[in-house]
Structures are given as structure tokens and as C-alpha cells.
Amino acid sequence: MALACDLSLPAGVFMPTILWGCLLGTLFGELVRYVVTDPASKTGxxxxxxxxxxxxxxxxxxFRGSISLVVIMLEGTGHVDYLLPLLIGVAVANLAGAGFGALLGCEGSFYDLQLAAARVPFLRHHSAPETAEDASSCPLIDRVSATVAEVMSRDPVCLNRVESVARIVRVLRTNSHNGFPVVDGTEELSLENVGRSRGDSVRKGKVVGLILRSQLMVLLARRAFVEVAPSVPASMPAARASAGGRAIRDFLNIFCRERVAASSSASDEDTGSEEIFPAFSGLGIDELRKYYDTLDADMRTFHHRHSHGDRTVSVSNAALDRIGLTDSELANYKCDVSAFMKIAPLTVNERCSVWRAANYLIDVGLRHLPVVDNGNEVVGMLTRGDLCGCAGDGEE
Incomplete structure (x- = not known):
């Protein structure tokens, strides 16, 4: 069982536990048979x-299982007459495990101990306390009136919709965060003014999305860059010029439709579409869709292809160096993250109760929860580590 737990093999611990449990049960049965002196009873x-x-x-x-294990074993074997021995065995095992765990200071199931050893912040379901006496015995927080502003990480590093490649690389190198809010503003605060030591700035603005570290790595590796903010050709009608401020995906879709329409209308005049839109000659909607599908597939399978059992390896500075960005790319190109970010992410107000925010993280399965003020501007970020840190259940 120790080998099954520590080796990087898809073995698990369920079958090894059943195996040594069967061996101990068989050994105890043989001992009972040996103690029984009546020959007729030995065979029975x-x-x-x-x-x-x-x-x-x-x-x-x-695993600290109870009734579910009894039901599984009864359904698997079909021996309902073993119900009472199974119930007694499960009850004794749980009591013995809880007793020895309390003596050794390692309460919880085997999976709980693995999470604690790996320093994984894990939130458990808790009911909100109604009184201060109930709150004092709850492991999540020691105050009933605690708000998100008291436990969140302040001054999060944010990105703009269209961000320079140089700043994205700088943010990835100087931060270990796995998610960054995307804001629709340009106000910057120096980190020296907020007590940080990183040579960067904090963007302030209204939250419009959330992008993951792995997505940024894929965008950099695939060179999904733009030289400048997309501009509209002079030949495009003024009614379509408003697309210049939209996301690059919407702009390119409109651009391709204009190209197709212009190509069909210019065929009678024997004029190629390359003369009208030379920069996008040969680029159609199908090619764009295939390009974005490839990027999306790379983002979804990023950690599966590179993690090797540890996700920090695939997003480390060494992995960033292997991308091989040139000085020209860092200085002249930008990334439009608005086409790949999670649009309208779930947010909470800074005055929200810790209990409600914890339920969001647990029930919805969130990893990052942006915290906003009354003006929908990002003021912090809430993660499981923040809640576990204030509860004393794990490391931040």
C-alpha cells in the first residue's frame, strides 16, 4: 500500500486496502478455526x-466510510446475512481510526492526510454559525461578521484587454498567480505605493474577464500577437468602423465578411480582393475558426501535455524561457486577451460575507474569485488559500 501511495503509477489505494483487509480477515478467521477445538465446528x-x-x-x-461501504459490499456479494457483522466491523474501524488519529494528531481520512502533506488548500462544507459561541468552535473563521475584505489578497495584478507582450512576460515572471483579472481601464498604481517589492504596476479598472496563466503561456507560445490595436481600413464604411474597438475576434470576423463581399462585388470589374484587403489575402472565416479552435484545444490540454504530475513545471520561468521570445516581439507586439478570457466571471463585493464567498468557491468549483467594490472595480482576489489561511486549515 505504501508503494501504491508514493509511486507515480495509476494504481490507487482502493484495491491495496481491500487486499490487506482481506488478508487480515482471513488470518483472523484461521485463528478462530485454530482455537475452536470441536472438529465439527472447525469445518463450519x-x-x-x-x-x-x-x-x-x-x-x-x-477512508472513514460507513453505510455506503456496507451497501456496496452487500450489493457486490449478495449475502444479506452478513449485514450485522459488516456494520460491527465498520463501526469498530471508524472508532479505532478516530481514536488513534486523535492520539497521533492526524485526524481525518487518508485523503485528508494526503491533502495536508501536499499543502493543498481544501475547503469543507460548513454551516454558517448563528451565534458567536457556534463560531468559536468552527474551523473556518472565528467571527460571525467577517467579510471578504478582511481575508482577500489586496491589489491584484490585472491585465488590460489588449496587453503588451513585454508586460505579460514580466507579470508571469514576477508572480506565481494562476489567474489574472482583465479590466477595462488604464489607471496604474506603483507597487512601491502599495508595499510590494515587484517591479511592476497594478492596473485598476472595472472587471470584464479572467484569464488563466496557462492561457497566457499558450498565447505567447503560439505567437497570437498584434502589432498595434486593430484599425479599420479607410475603404470600410463608417457604419462598420465601430468594430475597431471590439475584441479582435469580432473585428476579424467582420473583416472577413467585408473581404468576401468585396471579392464577390469586384469580380465583375476583374479586380482581385488582394488589392482591397492585401493584409488579409487568403484568410477566410474557416481559417480563422480553425486557428481559434487550435488555440482553444492547446489551452484546454496545456497541463495534460506539460505537467508531468506537477502543474508548476509547465508555467515556471524555465518554461517561459523555452518559448524563445525575441526582443523585437517583446517591444513591438501586443496580445488581445479579450478573445480568450472568461467573460463576466463570478465576482463578490468586498462587503460580502465570508460564508457566502466560501460557498461560491466550494459549490461552483471556482479557483479564483475576483473581489470588486461598489463601482465594479477590482480591489482584491479571493482563493481557497486565503480562506484556509484564515481558518488555519492549510497554507496560503
Whole structure:
């Protein structure tokens, strides 16, 4: 079982636990058969029943299971007459596990101990306390009136819709965060003014999206750059000129439709579309869709292709160096992250209760929860590490 837990193999611990539980149950059954002196009774000792109860008790002691394990074993074997021995074995195993865990200071199931050893911030479901006495015994927070502003990480590093490649690289190198809010503003605050030591600036503005670190790595590796903010050709009608301020995806879609329309209308005059839109000659909607599908697939499978069991490897500074960005790319190009960010992410107000924010993270399965003020401007970021840090359950 120790090998199954520590080796990087898809073995798991469920079957090894059943195996040694069966062995101990069989050993106890053989001991009972040896102690019994009546020859007729020796042949009637059900060794298989002892093995079944031993396996169930082992699972209950390791994973802290209860009635569900009994139901699984009864359904799997079909021996309903083993109900009482299974219930007794599960109860004794849980009591023994809880007792030894309290003595050794390692309460919880085997999975809880693995999470604690790996320093993974894990939130459990808790009911909000109604009184201060209930709150004092709750492991999540020690104040009933606690707000998100008291536990959040302040002054988050934000990105603009269209951000320079140089700043994206600088942000990735100087921060270990895995998610960055995308804001629709240009106000910057020096980090020296907010007590930080990183040579960067904090963007302030209204939140419009959230982009992950792995997505930024894919955009840099695929060179999904633009030289300048997309501009509209002079030949395009003024009604379509408003697309210049939209996301690059919408702009290119409109651009391609204009190209197709211009190409069809110019065919009678024997004029090629390359003369009208030379920069996008040969680029159609299908090619654009295929290009974005490729980027999306790379973003979804990024950690599966590069993690090697540790996601920090695929987003480290060494991985950033392997992309091989040139000085020209850093100085002259930008990334339009608005086409790939998570639009309208779930946010909470800074005056929101910690209990409600914790339920958002647990129930929705969020990893990052932007915190905004009354004007919808980002003022902080809330993660599981922030809540576990204030609860004392894990490391920040």
C-alpha cells in the first residue's frame, strides 16, 4: 500500500486496502478455526466471511466510510446475512481510526492526510454559525461578521484587454498567480505605493474577464500577437468602423465578411480582393475558426501535455524561457486577451460575507474569485488559500 501511495503509477489505494483487509480477515478467521477445538465446528468457520468483513473494515478505517461501504459490499456479494457483522466491523474501524488519529494528531481520512502533506488548500462544507459561541468552535473563521475584505489578497495584478507582450512576460515572471483579472481601464498604481517589492504596476479598472496563466503561456507560445490595436481600413464604411474597438475576434470576423463581399462585388470589374484587403489575402472565416479552435484545444490540454504530475513545471520561468521570445516581439507586439478570457466571471463585493464567498468557491468549483467594490472595480482576489489561511486549515 505504501508503494501504491508514493509511486507515480495509476494504481490507487482502493484495491491495496481491500487486499490487506482481506488478508487480515482471513488470518483472523484461521485463528478462530485454530482455537475452536470441536472438529465439527472447525469445518463450519466461514473464512470468506471474515475476509469480507476485514476488507470492509479496512476501507472504513482508511477512508472513514460507513453505510455506503456496507451497501456496496452487500450489493457486490449478495449475502444479506452478513449485514450485522459488516456494520460491527465498520463501526469498530471508524472508532479505532478516530481514536488513534486523535492520539497521533492526524485526524481525518487518508485523503485528508494526503491533502495536508501536499499543502493543498481544501475547503469543507460548513454551516454558517448563528451565534458567536457556534463560531468559536468552527474551523473556518472565528467571527460571525467577517467579510471578504478582511481575508482577500489586496491589489491584484490585472491585465488590460489588449496587453503588451513585454508586460505579460514580466507579470508571469514576477508572480506565481494562476489567474489574472482583465479590466477595462488604464489607471496604474506603483507597487512601491502599495508595499510590494515587484517591479511592476497594478492596473485598476472595472472587471470584464479572467484569464488563466496557462492561457497566457499558450498565447505567447503560439505567437497570437498584434502589432498595434486593430484599425479599420479607410475603404470600410463608417457604419462598420465601430468594430475597431471590439475584441479582435469580432473585428476579424467582420473583416472577413467585408473581404468576401468585396471579392464577390469586384469580380465583375476583374479586380482581385488582394488589392482591397492585401493584409488579409487568403484568410477566410474557416481559417480563422480553425486557428481559434487550435488555440482553444492547446489551452484546454496545456497541463495534460506539460505537467508531468506537477502543474508548476509547465508555467515556471524555465518554461517561459523555452518559448524563445525575441526582443523585437517583446517591444513591438501586443496580445488581445479579450478573445480568450472568461467573460463576466463570478465576482463578490468586498462587503460580502465570508460564508457566502466560501460557498461560491466550494459549490461552483471556482479557483479564483475576483473581489470588486461598489463601482465594479477590482480591489482584491479571493482563493481557497486565503480562506484556509484564515481558518488555519492549510497554507496560503
Amino acid at each position: 468457520v466461514p473464512i470468506g466471511a471474515y475476509a469480507l468483513v476485514g476488507a470492509t473494515a479496512a476501507l472504513a478505517g482508511v
